[in-house]
Amino acid sequence: MGLWLMMVNTVARTICARRLGKAGGALLLLVSLSFLVGCQGVSAAGSSNQQQSSTLSLISTSLSFGSVAAGSSKTLTATATNSGPASVTISSVSISSQDFSLTAPSLPATIAAGQSTTISIKFSPTAAGTFNGTLTVTSNASNGAVSLPLSGTGIAAAPGQLTLNPVSENFGSVADGATESQTVTLTNTGGSSLNISQASVSGTGFQLSGIATPLTLNASQSTTFTVAFAPLAAGNASGAVTIVSNASDPTLTLALSGAGVAPGALASNPASLGFGSVTVASSQSLSETITNTGGTSVTISQVGINGTGYSLSGISTPLTLAAGQSATFNVTFTPTSAGSASGTVTITSNASNPTLSIALSGTGILPGDLESSPASLSFGSITVGNNQSLSETVTNTGGTSVTISQVGVSGTGFSLSGITTPVALTAGQGTTFSVTFAPPSAGSASGTVTITSNAPNPTLTVPLSGTGVAATGQLTVTPTATLPLGSVVVGTSGTAGGTLTATGASVTVTDATTNNSVFSVSGLSLPVTIPTGQSASFTITFSPLTTGAASATLTFTSNAQPSTTTEALTGTGTPAPTHTVNLSWDASTSPDISGYNIYRAVYSGSACGSFSKINSVLNTSTLYSDSVVTDGTSYCYATTAVNSSNEESAYSNIVPNVQIPAP
Numbered sequence: 001m002g003l004w005l006m007m008v009n010t011v012a013r014t015i016c017a018r019r020l021g022k023a024g025g026a027l028l029l030l031v032s033l034s035f036l037v038g039c040q041g042v043s044a045a046g047s048s049n050q051q052q053s054s055t056l057s058l059i060s061t062s063l064s065f066g067s068v069a070a071g072s073s074k075t076l077t078a079t080a081t082n083s084g085p086a087s088v089t090i091s092s093v094s095i096s097s098q099d100f101s102l103t104a105p106s107l108p109a110t111i112a113a114g115q116s117t118t119i120s121i122k123f124s125p126t127a128a129g130t131f132n133g134t135l136t137v138t139s140n141a142s143n144g145a146v147s148l149p150l151s152g153t154g155i156a157a158a159p160g161q162l163t164l165n166p167v168s169e170n171f172g173s174v175a176d177g178a179t180e181s182q183t184v185t186l187t188n189t190g191g192s193s194l195n196i197s198q199a200s201v202s203g204t205g206f207q208l209s210g211i212a213t214p215l216t217l218n219a220s221q222s223t224t225f226t227v228a229f230a231p232l233a234a235g236n237a238s239g240a241v242t243i244v245s246n247a248s249d250p251t252l253t254l255a256l257s258g259a260g261v262a263p264g265a266l267a268s269n270p271a272s273l274g275f276g277s278v279t280v281a282s283s284q285s286l287s288e289t290i291t292n293t294g295g296t297s298v299t300i301s302q303v304g305i306n307g308t309g310y311s312l313s314g315i316s317t318p319l320t321l322a323a324g325q326s327a328t329f330n331v332t333f334t335p336t337s338a339g340s341a342s343g344t345v346t347i348t349s350n351a352s353n354p355t356l357s358i359a360l361s362g363t364g365i366l367p368g369d370l371e372s373s374p375a376s377l378s379f380g381s382i383t384v385g386n387n388q389s390l391s392e393t394v395t396n397t398g399g400t401s402v403t404i405s406q407v408g409v410s411g412t413g414f415s416l417s418g419i420t421t422p423v424a425l426t427a428g429q430g431t432t433f434s435v436t437f438a439p440p441s442a443g444s445a446s447g448t449v450t451i452t453s454n455a456p457n458p459t460l461t462v463p464l465s466g467t468g469v470a471a472t473g474q475l476t477v478t479p480t481a482t483l484p485l486g487s488v489v490v491g492t493s494g495t496a497g498g499t500l501t502a503t504g505a506s507v508t509v510t511d512a513t514t515n516n517s518v519f520s521v522s523g524l525s526l527p528v529t530i531p532t533g534q535s536a537s538f539t540i541t542f543s544p545l546t547t548g549a550a551s552a553t554l555t556f557t558s559n560a561q562p563s564t565t566t567e568a569l570t571g572t573g574t575p576a577p578t579h580t581v582n583l584s585w586d587a588s589t590s591p592d593i594s595g596y597n598i599y600r601a602v603y604s605g606s607a608c609g610s611f612s613k614i615n616s617v618l619n620t621s622t623l624y625s626d627s628v629v630t631d632g633t634s635y636c637y638a639t640t641a642v643n644s645s646n647e648e649s650a651y652s653n654i655v656p657n658v659q660i661p662a663p
């Protein structure tokens with residue numbers, strides 16, 4: 001079945017190849033609805049700038065500062081631009097009125113060709129009225145000095161006015177007997193100076209400092225003072241700072257608030273720690289929580305512990321606890337000998353109870369001991385494929401509890417059941433479990449049951465032994481007679497599956513072969529042992545090289561009786577479909593073209609892969625047929641032109657996603 005790519009004059013696409021001397025032509029590969037539109041050459045004509053004189057100009061025609069309070073100022077800017085090809089240097093800037101002044105730039109100032117600079121002018125009226133002036137900029141520009149009219153109106157200054165920052169002060173919670181201070185800023189936001197005649201504070205526990213009256217504040221001037229709160233008892237408190245002046249608001253008030261709280265205090269929970277009986281050389285940990293039950297923060301500077309076998313963890317000093325906050329740490333008891341032991345955790349802080357003690361108590365006891373019965377397990381002779389179970393008992397012969405954390409078994413064919421860890425055995429208590437021997441092959445076998453615990457003998461072992469006796473097995477194959485592979489296209493492959501089953505005893509398959517190379521077997525990692533009553537799957541692959549019926553015999557070699565198991569294989573090879581991609585393109589318009597190369601890439605996802613040349617000799621026509629394609633694969637195509645000097649152009653337009661049908 002052929003796939004023909006045709007030219008249809010409905011869509012145009014322009015592709016310009018790089019210039020290659022005499023071979024530099026434009027190519028267009030035409031597939032489906034595309035054809036080449038010729039490319040036009042583009043040339044650039046040179047140009048030159050004629051030297052001109054530089055001129056300086058001011059973008060603004062005038063500056064109006066509007067109304068400005070007497071005693072204050074306002075700044076505006078004007079932009080000076082050099083519109084010529086050479087730099088311009090401003091040597092001086094003059095202003096005809098003393099109420100206007102220059103703040104920037106620093107002179108002399110140079111402006112590069114085509115660049116600008118900013119001129120800043122400040123208007124500072126000393127009284128009410130209208131003020132005018134002229135700004136004159138002198139430079140070496142061709143147009144000499146340039147001028148800018150200035151105007152502004154001075155208005156009477158606003159009367160003095162006081163503001164507070166903050167406008168109120170909340171000290172929050174402060175411990176009784178402690179002091180909390182805050183800074184307050186007082187500012188004259190008016191336009192004239194004012195006199196502060198009095199500053200006072202009211203409210204229990206509130207204090208005022210850092211301000212003395214009488215005090216004069218000029219316009220925009222500020223002063224600071226300090227307000228403190230030192231409560232003498234628990235409870236909420238309120239007060240005020242009152243400022244008296246000749247401002248427009250003669251009486252200014254700062255509201256004050258705060259709360260006196262009880263000082264921090266530490267409490268422990270539990271009040272003491274009792275560890276009870278702990279096995280010598282083992283450890284037990286308990287949690288302890290300390291809480292700040294007061295109303296202010298407490299800083300713990302030290303946490304210490306004493307007493308044989310006691311240690312603590314989980315806390316670092318210094319540690320600060322806010323009101324109501326808690327901290328938890330661990331105390332561990334690791335007795336080194338039998339008998340009672342006591343200790344103390346001591347917490348030192350700046351709380352109202354600076355030393356907090358937590359009593360510790362515990363008793364060290366000797367550990368238990370494990371014994372096994374019987375001391376070993378012998379299973380005798382067991383037929384391969386069968387199994388036998390024996391019981392094993394482990395007893396705590398010591399005086400304290402023992403915890404078995406793990407029970408494991410080693411040795412080929414041995415397994416255990418009937419026990420789940422952890423298992424706790426009190427003094428004199430035992431536990432029983434089963435060990436099973438299921439030999440996978442003939443021969444002697446040995447193993448070990450390993451019991452891990454916290455006893456003084458932390459690892460207890462029970463030796464295991466037994467002998468596997470070989471049994472005769474049979475191997476059957478399914479399908480029992482013939483495995484048909486059906487019809488498969490020549491050059492491709494088809495597969496079918498089968499199953500091997502062992503009965504009577506385990507069977508070890510050592511080889512699998514066919515007497516016809518077009519049939520191959522896979523899916524088995526040989527040698528493979530199939531336990532009795534179980535199966536193993538395999539796959540037969542039929543890869544016909546010619547058309548017509550084919551057959552073979554599949555033979556499995558094993559230790560079963562008989563030693564070979566066979567199955568017939570059949571299949572039919574059918575002809576493979578053929579696909580061809582026909583390409584055409586417009587001839588290059590460049591002279592001396594010797595021919596064309598054709599390039600192909602695999603199309604995957606939404607992109608073309610790496611292109612490779614597919615013509616073995618130079619193609620002299622504008623047609624090409626690609627018959628070496630893979631069914632079910634998509635390709636991209638492009639062409640290049642080659643001239644008589646063997647110079648090659650760039651790719652033509654790329655035709656993507658040319659799909660080859662699947663068989």
